[in-house]
Amino acid sequence: MNFITRSTVNTDAQWNLYNKVAKRLLPFLLLLFVVSYLDRVNVGFAKLQMAADIGLSDAAYGFGAGIFFLGYCLFEIPSNLILHRVGAKIWIARIMIVWGIVTMLTLLVKGPTSFYVARVLLGIAEAGFYPGVILYLTYWFPSHLRSQVMAIFISGIVVAGVIGGPLSGAIMTGMAGVWGFAGWQWLFALEGVPAIVLGICCLWFLSNNPSSASWLNDQEKSAIAADLMADQAATRGVAGHSHNIRSVFGNKNIWLLVIANFSNLATAYSVSFWMPQIIRNFGISNLNVIGLLTSAPFLLGGVAMLFAGWHSDKKKERRLHCCAGLLIACIGLSMSGFFITSAPVALCGLVLACVGALVATPTLWALPGTFLSGPAAAAGIALMTTVGNLSGYVAPFVIGQVKQATGSMGYGFVTMGVIALVGAIAAFCAPAARMPRVEIARAADAATQRSY
Numbered sequence: 001m002n003f004i005t006r007s008t009v010n011t012d013a014q015w016n017l018y019n020k021v022a023k024r025l026l027p028f029l030l031l032l033f034v035v036s037y038l039d040r041v042n043v044g045f046a047k048l049q050m051a052a053d054i055g056l057s058d059a060a061y062g063f064g065a066g067i068f069f070l071g072y073c074l075f076e077i078p079s080n081l082i083l084h085r086v087g088a089k090i091w092i093a094r095i096m097i098v099w100g101i102v103t104m105l106t107l108l109v110k111g112p113t114s115f116y117v118a119r120v121l122l123g124i125a126e127a128g129f130y131p132g133v134i135l136y137l138t139y140w141f142p143s144h145l146r147s148q149v150m151a152i153f154i155s156g157i158v159v160a161g162v163i164g165g166p167l168s169g170a171i172m173t174g175m176a177g178v179w180g181f182a183g184w185q186w187l188f189a190l191e192g193v194p195a196i197v198l199g200i201c202c203l204w205f206l207s208n209n210p211s212s213a214s215w216l217n218d219q220e221k222s223a224i225a226a227d228l229m230a231d232q233a234a235t236r237g238v239a240g241h242s243h244n245i246r247s248v249f250g251n252k253n254i255w256l257l258v259i260a261n262f263s264n265l266a267t268a269y270s271v272s273f274w275m276p277q278i279i280r281n282f283g284i285s286n287l288n289v290i291g292l293l294t295s296a297p298f299l300l301g302g303v304a305m306l307f308a309g310w311h312s313d314k315k316k317e318r319r320l321h322c323c324a325g326l327l328i329a330c331i332g333l334s335m336s337g338f339f340i341t342s343a344p345v346a347l348c349g350l351v352l353a354c355v356g357a358l359v360a361t362p363t364l365w366a367l368p369g370t371f372l373s374g375p376a377a378a379a380g381i382a383l384m385t386t387v388g389n390l391s392g393y394v395a396p397f398v399i400g401q402v403k404q405a406t407g408s409m410g411y412g413f414v415t416m417g418v419i420a421l422v423g424a425i426a427a428f429c430a431p432a433a434r435m436p437r438v439e440i441a442r443a444a445d446a447a448t449q450r451s452y
Contacts, residue, residue: 003152004145008313017220021140024215026152028205029133032096033156035194036129038164039103039122042191044273045168046184048280048287050109053182060112062400064119065273071123073386079128080135080382084375087208088136092129093199099125100195107185131385134365135378139209142227143369144313147321151309151362157268158302158358165276165291173287231369248380253371256430260322260364261388263423266395267329267357270416271297271350273396274409278350282343293347297354305358318363318370319427325360326424329353330417337414349413356420364427391419 002015003022009015047061056064083091102125106118133153141149171190172183181189207213210224248254275297279290312321332352339345365381372380399412 004148005310005314008145008148008310014223017223018141018145020220021210021216021224022149022152024213025137025140025206026149028201029137029153030156030159032092032129032198032202033133033153034160034163035096035191035198036099036126037157037160038167038191039099039126039195042164042168042187043119044276045165045172045287045291046187048184048276048290049172049176049182050115050184053184054109054111054115056112056115057404058400059404060115062273062396062398064112064115065396065400066394067116068119068123069389069391071120072127073123073389075124075127076131076386076389077379077382080131080378081375083128083132083135084378088132089202089206089208092132092136092206093202095126095129095132096195096199096202099129100192100197100199101125103192103195104189106188106192107181128382131382134381134385138369138377139228140224142231143366144316146366146369147312147318147362148306148309150365151305154358154361154365155302155305157361158298158305160298162295162299162302165294166288167291169287169289169291248372248376248383251371251380253430254368254380254383256426257364257367258384258387259426260326260360260423260430261384262391263419263421263426264326264329264357264360264364265388266391266416266419267326267333267353268361269391269395270333270399270413271354271357274399275350278346278409282347297351298358300351301355301358304355305362308359309362312363312366318367319430321363322360322367322427323424325356325358325363326420326427328356328359330356330420330424332356333413333417333420337410337412337417340408340410340413353417353420360423360427367427367430 001023002019003026004015004018006012006015009018043065047056047065050056051061079091079095099122102118102122106122109115109118134150137146137149137153168187168191171187174183175181175186175190176183178186207215210216210221213221216224275294276290279293284290284293308321308325312318329352332349332355335349335352336346337349339349368380368384369377395416398415399409402412402415403409
């Protein structure tokens with residue numbers, strides 16, 4: 001199986017080299033992301049049983065689900081800078097082992113307060129994983145291949161969404177009462193183990209960069225290094241380029257992308273955290289059926305995302321692909337909000353919102369590397385994730401508060417739709433986002449002049 005499509009590179013040698021890298025790294029990194037995302041959003045399923053057991057209201061659940069991101073965001077930028085310094089192998093292993101332990105310990109929560117503490121600790125433990133992997137991929141792939149690479153990695157959301165619901169439902173129904181633990185307690189216990197095991201595997205499987213990869217020969221290492229150097233040279237010609245950390249915080253391009261990412265993640269988390277509850281509100285009580293229904297949007301979105309990543313690299317265009325996804329998300333959330341009392345229409349709207357968010361994601365994350373390099377890339381990517389992930393607090397909290405105040409989630413979803421629209425406008429207005437097509441093409445053409 002080839003991960004890099006032939007139409008996005010100019011020579012067979014380049015195609016073979018980057019497929020070799022992709023086959024080595026992407027399946028493992030995708031697996032890590034699947035486990036990460038399951039551990040982050042399994043609380044949406046746990047709530048179906050846990051709320052009654054520990055006395056969680058909808059508002060308390062929304063607050064607890066979202067407070068994860070406060071701890072996560074506080075440690076995001078420092079974590080990425082440490083990874084840039086010490087290497088991905090050790091740092092990603094550390095992240096995974098600690099978050100696996102915290103996930104397992106969540107089975108001990110007894111009430112709202114201990115639930116909040118567990119969520120904050122999980123956020124701190126996992127901080128740096130996602131932006132760390134995004135940064136790590138820039139060490140291996142030039143910018144003209146990154147949309148499809150990002151799409152493959154981010155498809156971990158899709159895999160987690162497809163298997164997460166049925167798996168969570170099966171654990172909570174099949175393990176309920178075993179050894180005196182409730183189904184939701186077994187959910188946290190069992191889904192924390194893979195993170196610990198895979199974290200240990202990172203120490204043997206990951207290489208920090210191409211030059212330290214024993215599975216590449218010297219010619220392959222030199223070819224990748226030359227491609228990345230050409231990439232950096234092209235990047236320096238883009239308006240708004242930054243290389244040092246300090247310049248990132250005054251760069252309007254990165255702040256506009258921060259807004260776009262915030263909006264996109266607000267859509268994703270609105271769907272992930274509340275879809276199980278919405279389905280149950282429509283009269284479906286079987287947890288296995290709820291799990292199967294929640295997997296459908298992610299399956300459709302995954303197909304659309306992989307196509308968008310490939311098409312973006314083929315056309316060497318990022319901005320319009322990103323904006324299109326956010327506009328689709330806006331339409332989907334608004335549809336769910338305005339027709340929240342109609343189960344078929346509301347669910348179709350959530351499917352559309354999920355598809356839009358996933359379509360926007362790979363092209364959005366390919367953009368920072370077109371005007372950031374070196375330490376600025378580490379800080380800028382982490383900044384996007386840090387502020388963007390505050391949406392993980394805002395989205396469930398706002399929807400939970402609106403539902404409690406009005407008795408309906410509809411107005412909350414309409415609000416999220418407006419936020420998605422703001423994100424589309426921000427991505428469209430970023431000056432550097434309008435420039436990369438020429439620069440990406442220049443770097444890709446330069447690569448064909450080298451011997452592989």
